[in-house]
Amino acid sequence: xxxxxxxxxTNELKLINRPQLLDRNPMWVQLLIYLILIALALVTLxxxxxxxxxxxxxxxxxxxxxxxLVPYSFTLEAYKYIFSTSILxxxxxxxxxxxxxxxxxxxxxxxxxxxxxSKTRMPGNKVxxxxxxxxxxxxxxxxxxxILLKNVHLLNSIWVLVISGLVVPFNLILMRNFFWSIPEExxxxxxxxxxxxVSILWRMIIPLSKPAIATIGLFYAVGHWNDFFTGLxxxxxxxxWPLQVLLRSIVIDMNALNMRGVSTMVxxxxxxxxxxxxxxxxxxxxxxxxxxxxVYPFLQKYFVKGxxxxxxxx
Amino acid sequence: xxxxxxxxxxxxxxxxxxxxFIIFSYIPFYGVVxxxxxFQPFLGIWDSPWIGLKNFETMFSSVKxxxxxxxxxxxxxxxxxxxxxxxxLFALLxxxxxxxxxxxxxxxxxxFPHFLSWVVFGGIIFNVIGPSGxxxxxxxxxxxxxxxMAANPxxxxxxxxxxxxLKEFGWAAIIYLAALTGIDPxxxxxxxxxGAGKLRQIWHITLPGIRPMxxxxxxxxxxxxxxxxxEQILILSNPVVYxxxxxxxTYVYRVGLLESNYGLATAVxxxxxxxxxxxxxxxxxxxxxxxxxxLW
Numbered sequence: 390x391x392x393x394x395x396x397x398x399t400n401e402l403k404l405i406n407r408p409q410l411l412d413r414n415p416m417w418v419q420l421l422i423y424l425i426l427i428a429l430a431l432v433t434l435x436x437x438x439x440x441x442x443x444x445x446x447x448x449x450x451x452x453x454x455x456x457x458l459v460p461y462s463f464t465l466e467a468y469k470y471i472f473s474t475s476i477l478x479x480x481x482x483x484x485x486x487x488x489x490x491x492x493x494x495x496x497x498x499x500x501x502x503x504x505x506x507s508k509t510r511m512p513g514n515k516v517x518x519x520x521x522x523x524x525x526x527x528x529x530x531x532x533x534x535x536i537l538l539k540n541v542h543l544l545n546s547i548w549v550l551v552i553s554g555l556v557v558p559f560n561l562i563l564m565r566n567f568f569w570s571i572p573e574e575x576x577x578x579x580x581x582x583x584x585x586x587v588s589i590l591w592r593m594i595i596p597l598s599k600p601a602i603a604t605i606g607l608f609y610a611v612g613h614w615n616d617f618f619t620g621l622x623x624x625x626x627x628x629x630w631p632l633q634v635l636l637r638s639i640v641i642d643m644n645a646l647n648m649r650g651v652s653t654m655v656x657x658x659x660x661x662x663x664x665x666x667x668x669x670x671x672x673x674x675x676x677x678x679x680x681x682x683x684v685y686p687f688l689q690k691y692f693v694k695g696x697x698x699x700x701x702x703x
Numbered sequence: 704x705x706x707x708x709x710x711x712x713x714x715x716x717x718x719x720x721x722x723x724f725i726i727f728s729y730i731p732f733y734g735v736v737x738x739x740x741x742f743q744p745f746l747g748i749w750d751s752p753w754i755g756l757k758n759f760e761t762m763f764s765s766v767k768x769x770x771x772x773x774x775x776x777x778x779x780x781x782x783x784x785x786x787x788x789x790x791x792l793f794a795l796l797x798x799x800x801x802x803x804x805x806x807x808x809x810x811x812x813x814x815f816p817h818f819l820s821w822v823v824f825g826g827i828i829f830n831v832i833g834p835s836g837x838x839x840x841x842x843x844x845x846x847x848x849x850x851x852m853a854a855n856p857x858x859x860x861x862x863x864x865x866x867x868x869l870k871e872f873g874w875a876a877i878i879y880l881a882a883l884t885g886i887d888p889x890x891x892x893x894x895x896x897x898g899a900g901k902l903r904q905i906w907h908i909t910l911p912g913i914r915p916m917x918x919x920x921x922x923x924x925x926x927x928x929x930x931x932x933x934e935q936i937l938i939l940s941n942p943v944v945y946x947x948x949x950x951x952x953t954y955v956y957r958v959g960l961l962e963s964n965y966g967l968a969t970a971v972x973x974x975x976x977x978x979x980x981x982x983x984x985x986x987x988x989x990x991x992x993x994x995x996x997x998l999w
Contacts (some may be wrong), residue, residue: 457842502720524728527980530972533734585714615820640826
């Protein structure tokens with residue numbers, strides 16, 4: 390009994406820290422493997438570090454040290470500039486709204502829906518499940534969606550960012566699979582004690598599902614933060630643009646209004662060039678990356694769990 | 704009937720979900736009729752005149768259409784040929800690493816771009832290769848001629864494929880790493896007794912062990928051949944490279960939403976949707992036939 394317990398624990402350990410099962414490689418092969426992996430990591434890391442360093446450097450330093458990995462002539466001017474432009478802050482608040490309110494709505498609807506769908510004995514369960522899964526396979530396309538949103542007056546409303554992707558079928562299935570892992574006896578005993586269905590869900594199912602809810606909440610939250618298409622397709626009023634759409638006009642198109650503002654500012658005061666579009670772009674990119682970086686430890690932990698959950702067939 | 708009454712609270716809980724799908728996934732199918740109409744926004748869907756298959760005739764007879772199909776399919780196939788093996792090789796390499804901290808660090812760094820949007824990642828890419836990016840600044844300092852890689856039709860498809868790999872290879876390897884941990888260690892012991900060397904162990908044990916995963920992901924990627932990377936291409940492309948980089952999705956967006964040619968855009972979108980659905984249903988069928996877990 391004790392040994393089998395130990396066996397289980399070491400097996401779990403193996404899943405995390407896989408021991409060397411293969412033969413040792415010759416020294417030079419092992420060295421080559423490490424070098425390739427280091428190269429791959431650097432290819433990913435260095436371009437991001439470069440943008441980071443640029444965002445804190447003065448304009449002339451960027452031209453002198455284009456491959457910088459640490460800031461030269463440290464300055465916060467680029468950040469001061471982007472925080473002084475009302476359009477960026479406005480757009481940031483739109484995205485914060487979509488991410489916070491949107492994720493709450495997503496979770497509320499996904500949890501209740503998935504809980505009901507996890508009851509396979511419920512009459513009509515199969516048909517209702519198909520109603521929710523079919524949209525993954527075949528959709529009417531962009532234009533019919535655009536016309537629908539126009540008819541329900543969601544075009545150019547920030548609510549379109551919340552409502553248009555309210556339930557992601559994949560997440561619904563993940564949540565349903567998770568609910569299956571909760572023993573039904575627990576529910577039964579509460580039911581016998583006279584608890585209502587709502588209080589079973591609220592007082593037992595949800596507390597037991599915190600890891601799964603965190604996973605799916607992060608899926609949705611990152612989805613909202615990075616959502617570019619909803620804003621691009623359905624919001625033309627640039628005062629309501631979410632961050633990603635504004636970012637494109639600043640970082641990719643290079644012709645946003647404030648960029649022109651910067652170049653004129655620079656040319657008027659040519660003796661003391663502090664800012665160029667390059668600085669502003671770098672600072673804007675970092676501004677959008679930082680929130681992702683802050684939740685990255687959780688993302689890593691829960692997203693990996695999420696895709697493992699997804700590989701369990703529903 | 705009484706049975707249904709017993710489940711009334713569960714139906715109530717499911718109502719928001721089902722309503723959402725009905726309103727936002729099923730009702731828009733009504734809008735598909737504008738593929739067969741000369742849609743005029745002020746008349747609405749119902750009162751716009753029917754024109755039969757004229758939008759489809761326009762689509763199939765336009766010189767743009769074969770180009771769109773070619774670009775979409777070619778970019779997808781290049782992704783498959785050059786991109787598909789990368790996470791597998793990466794997972795095999797990581798699997799050889801014994802130092803856990805090293806493995807963790809490499810993974811932590813290479814996962815990261817997966818969580819960035821294409822707008823942000825595209826910005827980082829352009830900071831390296833753009834007209835005033837690092838490469839050109841360095842070339843300029845060395846007194847060499849600068850190159851604009853983002854506006855060069857010969858380089859656009861490689862650019863899309865390579866940046867796509869860079870953004871996703873670390874993340875895509877997770878699923879293979881998980882499959883690798885599932886291989887029974889005794890199998891390695893067995894072939895080692897038979898005197899199999901390192902490469903033969905990989906060939907006879909490791910690869911067969913992750914084959915079901917490889918087969919499934921390969922079939923799924925083949926089935927999504929018409930999705931060549933909408934967001935990425937929208938971010939990276941510009942009119943100079945439309946000849947090699949304009950795909951079905953970017954075309955539907957441009958013609959439909961920017962040029963307000965709703966009928967034609969809906970027809971092209973419908974064409975894509977139908978083929979994509981046929982492909983995914985066939986993929987599921989094939990996966991089931993091979994005896995693996997099917998998607999549904």
